[in-house]
Amino acid sequence: MEREDHVKIVEALKLDIGDENVINWKIPRARRIFVTVKADKLIDAVKHLAENGFGHVTTISGVDVGDGIEVVYHLTRRGRESITLSLKVKTDMKNSSLPTISGIIPGASIYEREVHDLLGVNFKEHPNLAPLVIPDNWPEGIRPLLKKWKVEEIRKRLAENEGD
Amino acid sequence: MGIVNWARTRSPWVIHFSTGGCNGCDIELVAALTPRFDIERFGALLKGSPRHADVLLVTGAVTRQVRDRLIRIYEQMPEPKFVVAIGSCAISGGVFQGCYNVTGVDNALPVDAYIPGCPPKPEAIIDGIVKLLKKLGY
Amino acid sequence: MKETEFIIPVGPQHPALKEPEKFLIKVDGEYVVDADVRMGYNHRGIEKAMESRTYLQGLYLVERICGICSCAHTTCYTQCIEEAMGLEIPERAKYIRVITAELERIHSHLLWLGIAAHEVGFDTLFFYIWRDREVVMDLLELISGNRVHYAMPTIGGVRRDIPPEKVNEIKKGCNVLEKRTKYYKELILNEKTIHNRGDGVGVLTPKEAVALCTVGPVARASGINTDVRADDPYLVYDEIPFNVITYDGCDVTSRILVRVDEVLESINIVRYCLDHMPDGPIRKVVSPLMRVPEAEVVSLVEAPRGELIHYTRSNGGMKPYRHKVRAPTLGNILAVCEMLKGGYIADVPIVIAGIDPCLCCADRIAFVDVNTDKRWVWTDEQLRRYGVKWYQQNS
Numbered sequence: 001m002e003r004e005d006h007v008k009i010v011e012a013l014k015l016d017i018g019d020e021n022v023i024n025w026k027i028p029r030a031r032r033i034f035v036t037v038k039a040d041k042l043i044d045a046v047k048h049l050a051e052n053g054f055g056h057v058t059t060i061s062g063v064d065v066g067d068g069i070e071v072v073y074h075l076t077r078r079g080r081e082s083i084t085l086s087l088k089v090k091t092d093m094k095n096s097s098l099p100t101i102s103g104i105i106p107g108a109s110i111y112e113r114e115v116h117d118l119l120g121v122n123f124k125e126h127p128n129l130a131p132l133v134i135p136d137n138w139p140e141g142i143r144p145l146l147k148k149w150k151v152e153e154i155r156k157r158l159a160e161n162e163g164d
Numbered sequence: 165m166g167i168v169n170w171a172r173t174r175s176p177w178v179i180h181f182s183t184g185g186c187n188g189c190d191i192e193l194v195a196a197l198t199p200r201f202d203i204e205r206f207g208a209l210l211k212g213s214p215r216h217a218d219v220l221l222v223t224g225a226v227t228r229q230v231r232d233r234l235i236r237i238y239e240q241m242p243e244p245k246f247v248v249a250i251g252s253c254a255i256s257g258g259v260f261q262g263c264y265n266v267t268g269v270d271n272a273l274p275v276d277a278y279i280p281g282c283p284p285k286p287e288a289i290i291d292g293i294v295k296l297l298k299k300l301g302y
Numbered sequence: 303m304k305e306t307e308f309i310i311p312v313g314p315q316h317p318a319l320k321e322p323e324k325f326l327i328k329v330d331g332e333y334v335v336d337a338d339v340r341m342g343y344n345h346r347g348i349e350k351a352m353e354s355r356t357y358l359q360g361l362y363l364v365e366r367i368c369g370i371c372s373c374a375h376t377t378c379y380t381q382c383i384e385e386a387m388g389l390e391i392p393e394r395a396k397y398i399r400v401i402t403a404e405l406e407r408i409h410s411h412l413l414w415l416g417i418a419a420h421e422v423g424f425d426t427l428f429f430y431i432w433r434d435r436e437v438v439m440d441l442l443e444l445i446s447g448n449r450v451h452y453a454m455p456t457i458g459g460v461r462r463d464i465p466p467e468k469v470n471e472i473k474k475g476c477n478v479l480e481k482r483t484k485y486y487k488e489l490i491l492n493e494k495t496i497h498n499r500g501d502g503v504g505v506l507t508p509k510e511a512v513a514l515c516t517v518g519p520v521a522r523a524s525g526i527n528t529d530v531r532a533d534d535p536y537l538v539y540d541e542i543p544f545n546v547i548t549y550d551g552c553d554v555t556s557r558i559l560v561r562v563d564e565v566l567e568s569i570n571i572v573r574y575c576l577d578h579m580p581d582g583p584i585r586k587v588v589s590p591l592m593r594v595p596e597a598e599v600v601s602l603v604e605a606p607r608g609e610l611i612h613y614t615r616s617n618g619g620m621k622p623y624r625h626k627v628r629a630p631t632l633g634n635i636l637a638v639c640e641m642l643k644g645g646y647i648a649d650v651p652i653v654i655a656g657i658d659p660c661l662c663c664a665d666r667i668a669f670v671d672v673n674t675d676k677r678w679v680w681t682d683e684q685l686r687r688y689g690v691k692w693y694q695q696n697s
Contacts, residue, residue: 107515188369
């Protein structure tokens with residue numbers, strides 16, 4: 001696997017969704033690509049990648065980056081020429097919201113559900129955003145992976161919630 | 165009196181409850197049932213219902229959601245009843261100490277025996293349970 | 303084979319309590335029409351905890367995400383952090399990591415095989431398999447000092463060496479395991495009970511498997527030829543000859559056969575590694591208070607249950623800024639919900655077992671009949687017995 005093969009993938013994506021919509025990209029090593037695109041181009045980017053071999057969602061990660069939430073879609077082109085391309089988009093901290101990609105890749109829906117649980121990102125038109133990993137009776141409003149929630153504070157709130 | 169003899173004089177009913185965690189202790193407890201370790205030769209019978217159980221074996225880190233059920237199972241057991249905390253998580257939270265959703269058996273129930281380990285080997289589990297049973301005069 | 307009172311003690315037996323269930327299943331008479339899952343009962347807040355622990359402390363935490371595939375987590379994690387640090391570990395360490403990982407795969411698949419036998423009421427087989435599984439438990443203890451949570455990979459290499467005296471022990475153990483596993487394979491291929499409960503049950507077509515991003519043996523049992531060890535080789539898998547096992551049956555029986563064959567492949571991988579392991583150091587020592595330069599790393603390994611990913615973001619400090627873990631079982635949840643649809647209630651236990659889910663605590667499954675609105679909750683054990691009895695009456 002040459003670096004050239006990886007660059008071609010990024011170039012093809014740029015061609016499809018527009019150069020200006022690809023904010024940055026890097027290829028730290030073989031089989032790993034990281035690309036950041038504008039949030040309003042998420043669907044187009046995923047469509048393009050899914051049609052070009054990257055049809056497997058390994059997972060979706062959410063990261064609180066201070067001035068927003070970065071949602072990272074780890075898409076893998078499986079098979080012996082495997083590459084994992086991590087597609088990043090940023091959404092606002094307040095009212096964070098992105099369109100669901102489960103219309104393109106149904107398997108994504110479970111990972112979106114998890115990001116919703118732990119970081120509060122809303123996925124528009126998601127088939128089922130019911131809690132997945134967050135327990136029932138979880139106090140309203142606590143999205144534990146947001147940096148503003150310290151572990152001690154969560155513990156305290158959980159105890160209060162249960163009337164401890 | 166040999167251990168096999170005193171085991172025959174009384175068969176305590178034992179019930180197991182897993183409270184979340186990595187299930188390492190659960191696997192070793194199940195292994196304790198298999199022929200190589202064979203906990204049942206000590207007379208302890210692993211049963212499903214707490215209503216007739218004498219001893220409650222608790223594994224896992226006791227997440228908040230499971231705590232209520234743990235307490236309720238304990239309440240369903242008739243007196244005299246005893247609790248064994250198996251594994252570091254049940255004893256103190258283990259590596260999960262400080263995690264926001266984890267409590268500990270001591271915060272829920274009175275514990276009579278602690279079997280440390282991560283996980284404790286089947287031999288250690290059997291040893292701990294047998295020691296407790298002996299102490300209780302079974 | 304008589305029906306016994308034997309109960310596998312994985313959870314409480316309390317249908318009457320109002321407690322969180324792990325599965326919510328909609329039925330229409332005998333048939334399942336839909337299924338959803340809830341996993342909150344076991345939420346421990348690990349990813350949050352990782353942010354307040356050093357990288358070395360984090361190692362022991364990720365190890366305990368799961369007691370069955372703990373080595374997969376430590377392998378994936380150490381690889382992740384080492385890549386972020388630009389640290390290359392010694393060759394010998396890579397071989398030892400592979401040996402430990404493959405022994406774990408053997409233990410995990412045999413454990414599962416025993417549980418699967420139990421699910422279809424075949425308790426004798428469960429006992430035999432778990433007896434034989436002790437062989438690999440002994441080998442893991444021989445190498446690492448512990449039967450579970452072997453903590454072999456550490457940041458920079460492995461914690462313990464495999465000296466020549468132990469190599470022979472391991473090879474002997476492998477011979478025993480191979481013989482027994484081949485026997486079980488013959489048994490499974492010819493055992494009517496298993497085929498009755500497994501053939502054509504829990505079907506997942508290749509198209510569904512791909513669309514739902516299925517991983518591991520479940521995907522391979524639907525003919526999908528994917529395995530991280532072959533697709534995205536890590537450690538020394540690119541040097542080791544081995545086969546990716548696929549079957550085309552797309553059903554529970556295929557999932558059983560994939561895992562049995564994988565045990566045999568793993569045995570060969572272990573033997574190859576023992577023969578080709580170079581001499582040399584096993585570890586590059588790093589400080590327990592090491593700092594990791596700013597980096598972003600995706601690390602993938604093939605855990606026994608399938609593709610496992612650890613994703614880390616470091617910022618030059620002693621603790622990760624963010625560490626994300628997606629265990630393979632999560633990758634198969636949508637698939638299992640799909641497999642349950644159109645099947646009998648009696649198939650639910652073996653289909654769920656077929657994805658090799660973590661033996662988790664809350665074992666309650668809630669049902670609602672869409673026609674009558676009758677609702678009830680069964681424990682794993684009640685459901686298992688219902689399945690066994692139903693098939694006895696309806697075969």
